Amino acid sequence: MIDKRDAKLSLFFLSISFLALFIGAIAGLLQTLVRSGTIELPLSIGYYQLLTAHGVLLALIFTTFFIVGFLYAGISKTMGALYDVPRRTGWLGFVMMTFGTILATIFILLNKATVLYTFYAPLQASPWFYVALVHVVVGSWLCAFSMWNQYYIWKKKTNNKLSPLFSYMAVMTMALWFIATLGVAATILLQFIPWSIGWVDKIDILISRTLFWYFGHPLVYFWLLPAYMCWYVVIPKIIGGKIFSDALARLAFVLFLLFSIPVGFHHQLLEPGISHSWKFFQVVLTFMVIVPSLMTAFSMFAVFETAGRKKGARGLFGWVKVLPWKDVRFFAPMMGMLIFVPAGAGGIINASHQLNQVIHNTLWVTGHFHLTVASTVALTFFGIAYWLVPYLSGRTLTPQMNKLGIIQTIMWTIGMAFMSGAMHVVGLFGAPRRTAYTTYSDHPQALDWVPYQAAMAIGGTILFLAILLLIYIIGYLAFKAPIGEMDFPLGEVEEKATSTPIILENWKLWVGISAALIFIAYTLPFWHMIEHGPPGSPGYKFW
Amino acid sequence: MAQLQRKTNKKVKVKKENELLGTLLSVMGVGLFIVLSWGAVYLLYLSR
Amino acid sequence: MHMHKYEKIWLWSGAVCLTVFLLIVGVSAYAMGNQPPSHMETIDPKEAAVTAPFDKPRMTKVGDQEYEAIMLAQAFTFTPSKMTVPKGSTVHFKVTSTDVVHGFQIPSTNVNMMVTPGYVSKISYTFEEPGKYLILCNEYCGVGHQVMAVTLEVMS
Ligand code: HEM
Numbered sequence: 096m097i098d099k100r101d102a103k104l105s106l107f108f109l110s111i112s113f114l115a116l117f118i119g120a121i122a123g124l125l126q127t128l129v130r131s132g133t134i135e136l137p138l139s140i141g142y143y144q145l146l147t148a149h150g151v152l153l154a155l156i157f158t159t160f161f162i163v164g165f166l167y168a169g170i171s172k173t174m175g176a177l178y179d180v181p182r183r184t185g186w187l188g189f190v191m192m193t194f195g196t197i198l199a200t201i202f203i204l205l206n207k208a209t210v211l212y213t214f215y216a217p218l219q220a221s222p223w224f225y226v227a228l229v230h231v232v233v234g235s236w237l238c239a240f241s242m243w244n245q246y247y248i249w250k251k252k253t254n255n256k257l258s259p260l261f262s263y264m265a266v267m268t269m270a271l272w273f274i275a276t277l278g279v280a281a282t283i284l285l286q287f288i289p290w291s292i293g294w295v296d297k298i299d300i301l302i303s304r305t306l307f308w309y310f311g312h313p314l315v316y317f318w319l320l321p322a323y324m325c326w327y328v329v330i331p332k333i334i335g336g337k338i339f340s341d342a343l344a345r346l347a348f349v350l351f352l353l354f355s356i357p358v359g360f361h362h363q364l365l366e367p368g369i370s371h372s373w374k375f376f377q378v379v380l381t382f383m384v385i386v387p388s389l390m391t392a393f394s395m396f397a398v399f400e401t402a403g404r405k406k407g408a409r410g411l412f413g414w415v416k417v418l419p420w421k422d423v424r425f426f427a428p429m430m431g432m433l434i435f436v437p438a439g440a441g442g443i444i445n446a447s448h449q450l451n452q453v454i455h456n457t458l459w460v461t462g463h464f465h466l467t468v469a470s471t472v473a474l475t476f477f478g479i480a481y482w483l484v485p486y487l488s489g490r491t492l493t494p495q496m497n498k499l500g501i502i503q504t505i506m507w508t509i510g511m512a513f514m515s516g517a518m519h520v521v522g523l524f525g526a527p528r529r530t531a532y533t534t535y536s537d538h539p540q541a542l543d544w545v546p547y548q549a550a551m552a553i554g555g556t557i558l559f560l561a562i563l564l565l566i567y568i569i570g571y572l573a574f575k576a577p578i579g580e581m582d583f584p585l586g587e588v589e590e591k592a593t594s595t596p597i598i599l600e601n602w603k604l605w606v607g608i609s610a611a612l613i614f615i616a617y618t619l620p621f622w623h624m625i626e627h628g629p630p631g632s633p634g635y636k637f638w
Numbered sequence: 639m640a641q642l643q644r645k646t647n648k649k650v651k652v653k654k655e656n657e658l659l660g661t662l663l664s665v666m667g668v669g670l671f672i673v674l675s676w677g678a679v680y681l682l683y684l685s686r
Numbered sequence: 687m688h689m690h691k692y693e694k695i696w697l698w699s700g701a702v703c704l705t706v707f708l709l710i711v712g713v714s715a716y717a718m719g720n721q722p723p724s725h726m727e728t729i730d731p732k733e734a735a736v737t738a739p740f741d742k743p744r745m746t747k748v749g750d751q752e753y754e755a756i757m758l759a760q761a762f763t764f765t766p767s768k769m770t771v772p773k774g775s776t777v778h779f780k781v782t783s784t785d786v787v788h789g790f791q792i793p794s795t796n797v798n799m800m801v802t803p804g805y806v807s808k809i810s811y812t813f814e815e816p817g818k819y820l821i822l823c824n825e826y827c828g829v830g831h832q833v834m835a836v837t838l839e840v841m842s
């Protein structure tokens with residue numbers, strides 16, 4: 096068991112995370128029902144209001160709170176109890192982030208911020224919505240500072256020993272997050288807040304979009320890296336194996352830091368004002384960030400195969416059978432990994448320059464990130480929560496809850512197959528995302544989409560039931576399960592594996608290269624936007 | 639003696655490497671899936 | 687850093703595939719002119735509706751089987767709202783927005799681009815098949831976003 100005070104901090108983050116997941120899922124269910132034409136919302140709440148709540152609460156709040164809570168638990172486990180300053184900073188971060196979350200939710204529910212979670216200018220929300228987002232971001236920075244501080248003190252006290260793999264990855268994840276959120280903080284503080292208060296009357300749209308997407312792509316890696324941490328560090332232990340290679344795992348994380356940030360233009364491929372050569376350049380960098388994921392795929396299969404062979408599995412694929420399929424701590428993340436195959440393939444398609452014209456802003460994209468963040472990442476997080484929540488609250492994961500967890504995972508996978516599958520197909524037909532129920536005056540093409548939207552609602556309903564089951568399990572594990580000691584599964588490194596080169600812990604070097612790549616990829620096109628930008632836009636409230 | 643040592647070492651190594659053949663085939667399967675889906679959407683792009 | 691032989695094989699095949707993907711899209715973009723829409727021209731969004739050519743949104747014939755569609759995107763419609771061209775025509779769309787960001791998409795074609803206020807967006811497409819094409823907005827622009835669509839009829 097880790098220090099009680101750290102367990103409490105972690106549990107507080109996890110609680111907000113699951114609360115956000117629950118509310119967000121209600122919105123998600125209603126969205127699928129509306130889009131299928133099954134229900135009409137009462138006048139007091141609109142489709143886009145729900146969609147804003149869903150995006151903010153799930154993409155931004157559920158993920159960030161879960162990640163920070165998980166990282167704190169693992170840091171305290173691998174580097175020892177938090178020192179006073181890092182712990183206090185962590186609580187301050189928690190308070191700020193929670194305050195921001197509540198404020199944002201209130202303004203979304205008041206219908207004063209129906210701008211979706213990407214809040215594209217010149218749609219203009221209440222200034223309080225932007226202030227709320229700043230609190231979430233700055234609060235998360237405090238958590239980043241606190242984790243780095245812990246790492247720094249630990250390094251000093253241990254005379255610069257090689258850091259534990261988990262903590263190294265946590266520091267890297269927060270470094271990526273910090274560099275990325277500088278962009279979104281800049282656009283909110285320098286553009287949105289002064290403009291929504293009325294201190295300035297115009298906003299430069301392209302600059303705000305560019306700063307947003309400078310943040311928006313590494314955001315998805317901020318979700319993914321903690322899932323990778325579970326795969327690299329936790330899963331080997333659960334399946335009775337060893338970490339394939341400490342050095343290669345760290346190298347993968349370095350590559351994520353370097354290549355996941357200077358690539359935001361792949362979200363802006365179809366917009367004017369950015370020259371096609373800079374777009375193509377960032378597309379090439381985007382392809383570089385696929386490499387560490389290819390490395391991860393190999394590592395994972397290698398861990399499975401090696402562990403299986405040690406258990407006596409024979410033949411080419413005998414090791415598949417001896418994996419602990421009945422252990423939800425393995426099963427949920429494993430389904431997440433398998434789903435990452437189509438999710439990753441979709442991502443490569445999305446980033447492929449002109450192929451983006453086929454799928455941009457269609458439901459394909461929504462289908463895609465329900466595979467990445469809402470399945471790969473979410474299922475891995477669920478798999479973590481099944482042991483982390485009882486671990487932190489001094490209880491145990493009972494066989495019965497384990498079984499319910501497996502059922503939950505299966506329901507999620509089936510629900511997602513319906514919802515995301517239908518979204519992918521109908522997206523290729525051209526059905527737009529972020530659009531309430533419509534048949535465009537009974538245009539035959541739009542009428543063809545309706546059956547797929549019904550399939551989405553079937554999937555959405557299954558997913559919602561799965562969320563109810565999840566909340567029940569998590570609640571039981573936190574408050575009802577038998578008292579006991581759980582294990583925090585942490586893998587050890589294969590003895591034969593090569594030692595880890597110290598250069599991988601040279602933060603100045605990696606942050607320096609990351610900054611250099613960002614400068615190369617962004618300076619000139621950004622300068623062009625400023626120099627040759629059109630007159631700005633006033634705010635609009637079209638909802 | 640040294641030569642013998644090298645020989646056995648080599649043998650052990652070869653055996654160890656072969657242990658991951660299932661892994662190689664699995665990731666290659668993943669790769670094939672990626673190539674096929676990419677190709678399918680590219681053909682859709684060309685046909686439009 | 688030691689790497690397993692099979693991992694090297696895997697990473698090299700991966701790298702080759704990714705390079706091939708990039709070569710395909712790169713050649714298509716740079717040698718065959720299939721660049722994603724990246725027009726650089728700017729315009730004052732407040733004045734767009736009274737600035738030529740957007741003061742007279744229309745479809746005009748500019749050549750043999752060639753048309754130009756000057757269009758305005760405004761919450762929640764496009765102008766002009768009805769257009770017709772004969773089969774086999776190439777249409778050059780030139781679109782700008784007077785208010786918020788809109789999308790411009792014709793399902794089952796490769797016509798798909800963003801319309802950002804302050805910028806002029808351009809895209810061309812040759813309509814080989816007759817039919818009533820839907821032009822819709824695919825970026826959230828407000829409560830009426832789901833009704834923002836017009837049609838383009840391609841006559842046989
Ligand atoms: C009960 C489970 C869920 C259901 C039924 C559901 C359903 C939906 C639907 C129908 C949409 C909008 C489609 C449109 O564009 O009109 C959507 C959007 C979205 N969902 Fe989910 N979803 C679920 C879970 C999740 C989870 C767990 C996450 C993330 C962790 C997530 C993240 C998102 C995001 C980021 C959007 C985009 C919002 C936007 O376009 O502004 N969803 N979801």
Ligand SMILES: [Cu+2]
Binds near residue numbers: 311312315361362
């Ligand atoms: Cu991206």
Ligand SMILES: [Cu+2]
Binds near residue numbers: 788824827831
């Ligand atoms: Cu719209």
